[in-house]
Amino acid sequence: METHELTAHPAYPPLAVTSVTARIVSRDENWLRLRWRIEGSAKLVVPAFAGKGRADELWRTTCFELFLKPDGGTAYCEFNLSPSERWAAYDFSDRRDGMEDRPAPREPECTMRQGSSFAIFDAAIPSGALPERDCDAGLTCVLEEEGGIKSFWAIGHPQDQPDFHDPACFTARLVAPASA
Template identity: 85%
Template sequence: MVSAVRASIISRDENWLRLRWRIEGSGKLVVPPFAGRGRADELWRTTCFELFLKPDGGEAYSEFNLSPSERWAAYDFSSHRDGMENRPAPREPDCTMRQGSSFAIFDAAIPAAALPQSDCDAGLTCVLEEEGGIKSFWALCHPQDEPDFHDPACFTARLPARTTS
């Protein structure tokens, strides 16, 4: 049974934002089969990793869904769960999943050109499905009794705008 998840921003450069999730107790984790790169909706219905970015100065935010199947999605919202539109991405994210005997690591690289270009509050989340249809919802913060990754209170990390030299 999944016992812990650690999510982190590994690095950011002029080309990529690199993220990592480490899942402890992943022996019964359901990993979606390889499907090849491409956009897909409803990735959250099984194991899926997500990044939320809310630029300073407004209610609008972006959501990136990343699957071990290599499918992905990116959306823009005008406010909390409202005004959803596909977010353009000039390149596809790169995703890899590695499993050990008691842990798994999911790495993702999102193209820098797909990201907001200002300072952002960030939320790193994941939906994990285990054998038997057991799902757990992981976030840096769960401000409500029921998980809502779109709640701005979940965006507790900070992603500064990339600077050029």
């Protein structure tokens, strides 16, 4: 599947991170698999292991996000995935409106590996938590580095301030699996 180059919002430059790529690795009847690769990760702040479970406000530190807007409407969902293994899923009826917890039949799986100059974050979201139609997708992340420096990464940044909920950020595609 296609790899997307993410860019840091110019109002929040990173400290040492030089690039981030994100991609949808695969989708089958059980899982949607995603991968983010961070180059220049030596100063990256990685949240401590907390074990699986829902948690709000994961974006306040290093967090990886997926937005999915099914074709034919304004409603969309958001998944927040943390290296701590905490996660969140929300439904919105319209841009930043009508937020509710999105049900998931099982918890996502998240793993983070760090090399000497890069880090890889892999996530698997259970298919039962995903919309069943083709979707516009936004692949994003918030990266915290030493000293509390945060950068906001997305495929595009149409606003003066970071806003991952902007429909213009949903430029990737996730195709629904074919019916058997």
